[in-house]
Amino acid sequence: MTSKIVVFGATGYTGRLVVSSLLGRGERPVLAGRSEDSLKSLANPHGLQYLRADVSDPSTVRALVQPGDVLVSTVGPFNRHGYAAAAAAADAGAHYLDSTGEVDFVHRVQQEFSARAEGSGATMVPAFGYDYVPGTLAGALAAQGAGTPGGYLRIGYFALGSLRQGISGGTLATLADAFGRRISVYRAGSLHSRLLGSTTYAFRVRNHARRALLAMGTEVLFLPETYPGLSVVEVYNGWFPRFSRAAGAVSWAAAGLSRLPGGRNAMAKAVSLVAAPGSGPNEQVRSRSGSYAVANLSDRHGYTVVEVHVQGPNVYTLTGELLAEAAVALRRGDAVSAGVQGPVGAFGLDGLTALCARAGLRVV
Known part of the structure; x- marks a missing residue:
């Protein structure tokens, strides 16, 4: 079965930017979030699939992904709402990206999920936006x-x-x-x-x-x-x-x-x-x-x-572009390491430089 890209928090501000960037790349992401009505209004004009999921019921988040899928989480603040998505990806063996700017959340994800993700072959790259x-x-x-x-x-x-x-x-x-x-x-x-x-x-x-x-x-x-x-x-x-x-x-x-x-x-x-x-x-x-x-x-x-x-x-535009470009790269198999990684650890410096350039971020 072909792996899919799931955007969790798709109807929020950052989520919408990621969805737009993915659509601009010819991708067909699966949209996920709490409000079925909001998901439907965003998905229907593009003929996209949508799934309801809520962090208050972690089983609904876990059901979003299978091994090899890519889960992009924009559900914040992450210290309060972010762990369900990270845990779901680690448990499923799905690749993971998020838009957090909260370093203590990233540190905890690194400590709790790196070994689990490495064992399943998943690459988890938190804070893959303008921050940082x-x-x-x-x-x-x-x-x-x-x-x-x-x-x-x-x-x-x-x-x-x-x-x-x-x-x-x-x-x-x-x-x-x-x-x-x-x-x-x-x-x-x-x-x-x-x-x-x-x-x-x-x-x-x-x-x-x-x-x-x-x-x-x-x-x-x-x-x-x-x-x-x-x-x-x-x-x-x-x-x-x-x-x-x-x-x-x-x-x-x-x-x-x-x-x-x-x-x-x-x-x-x-x-x-x-x-x-x-x-x-x-x-x-x-x-x-x-x-x-x-x-x-x-x-x-x-x-x-x-x-x-x-x-x-x-x-914000850059964050949407970076998350979309990285999601495509992870699904394509461009990651060089599994586990919880920083941007260089996940893609290598040459790979990261090329990925950033495609997202509009260039060395001056």
Whole structure:
């Protein structure tokens, strides 16, 4: 039987982008989600199959895939709703991709499902979107360009053009949940905990210095495995350079609020008032911005050894394209390793570079 691509969360904002990208490649994905009416309205115009599945009943998610299928999950926040899909893929021996930006979720998937997926021959690649494929690609190219690096790898994410009215409800919810939390950085062979936004770094973007705040990134989990000579791996976000200097104080305040009874719920409720679930910028708004990432590899004295820049379309457009292109590649058998992998581990650096180029992400 021919393997299939299943998009779980197909009627959400990111899910719709993935479905559109797959259709543009001539694919016929199976759509899955909670609402049968929403699935029907999305599937019928294209003559697509749809299946109802809900994370509150994991057996319905498990029924979506068989060995060799590809499951693309866009159901977030992933720490609350993502494990059912990851477990279903690992149990079934199905390949797996998701759109998470939550690094602690990725770390748990790595710990819990890697051996199971490796045993079944499945390749699971979480966080295969704007978070964090561009930085992984740039960082891997920088590390390879340096030979056997022993330096400091700092990766910065930036937006080109205006992001006004250009951030989805899911992104706002993830950012709000992240402030006040501790994130991981890689130093001298192990992960260390730091407060999000507690420091900043200035990157060169199109010959201008742009400051970015310390942020979460799966690069700290996967790049040291491929390039064990790296001494430090840190990820920064520079979407809002003017905010970067104040981010530390905001994060400390959020950390204090989250320790109060009901504090974390109050922050989540505040975000929900301005960020409707499933909402996001339309095609016209997305066309006004692009994505950019920089990997700066420096020596212990702070001198740059290698710097790599990558550029692509709008962050949400790019996420849809990357997930669609990777789903096709996994079904085609392009993966080079089974188990829970980062982008380089899953496809190899040459394969990842070619895959990203097909999705619109290219080295500048």
